Amino acid sequence: MKDLFSICVYCGSSSRVSDTYKDAAHELGTELGRKGHQLVYGGGRVGLMGIVADATLAAGGSVVGIIPEHIQVLEVEHTGLTELLVVDSMHTRKNMMVERSDAFVILPGGLGTLDETFEILTWKQLRLHDKPVVVVNIDGYWNPLEELLDHMIAEGFAQPAHRKLFTVVTRVEDVLPALSAQPEPTIDPETKWL
Structure with a gap:
């Protein structure tokens, strides 16, 4: 697989979470910055x-933030980034994140993170992109997601091959190797459900 320079991270915006998740975000940002991503x-x-943004910057990496106007007006945007793009909608934000990224990493998060995760996996299933996706299952946070996918497969709404749309790791240190090693999708467009 080609060099992965630009890596999109989907994660939560809540600060009222376990230090375990905060530590994972810091570790991932530090690793991205150190490796020049x-x-x-x-x-x-x-x-x-x-x-994750602060840690990437502190480790010497560059950071592109893409934020919709309606969130920016709440004064939650990061003002110390390499580049901050203010866009008109969530749809524009998500499209730009996909266009500007070579790979995707999912840390723990809430409804927004779940929305982004399902969208990026659906787009991969539909062959709108073939970029690697890694889910970081810190302390079993994403176990219910894996169980849901298994249930969908068992009930006939998804195929076993859909498990190959992403890789799950349990440690941040395994993220970059997993991104590099992730196989291309093998779902036949003729046999998948729309």
Whole structure:
């Protein structure tokens, strides 16, 4: 797989979470910065979003934040980024994040993170992109997501091959190796459900 320079991180904006998740965000940002990767993320300064951005910058990396106007007016945007793009909508934000990224990493988060995760996996299923996706299952946070996917497969709403749309790791140190090693999707467009 080609070099992965620009890595999108989807994660929560809440600060009222376990230090375990905050530590993981800091570790990931530090690793991205140290290895010379560019972080692409939602542009916030709070929660895991702010932590991963600050850590990437502190380790010498560049950070691109993409934030919708309606969130920026709440004064939650990060003002110390390499580049901050203010856009008109969540849809524009998500499209730009995909266009500006070579790969995707999902840390723990809430409804927004879940929305982004399902969208990026659906787009990969539909062959709108073939970029690697890694879910970081810190302390089993994403176990219910894996269980839901298994249930969907068991009930016939998804195929076993959909498990190959992403890789799950339990440690931040395994993220970059997993991104590099992730296989291309193998779902046949003729046999998948729309």
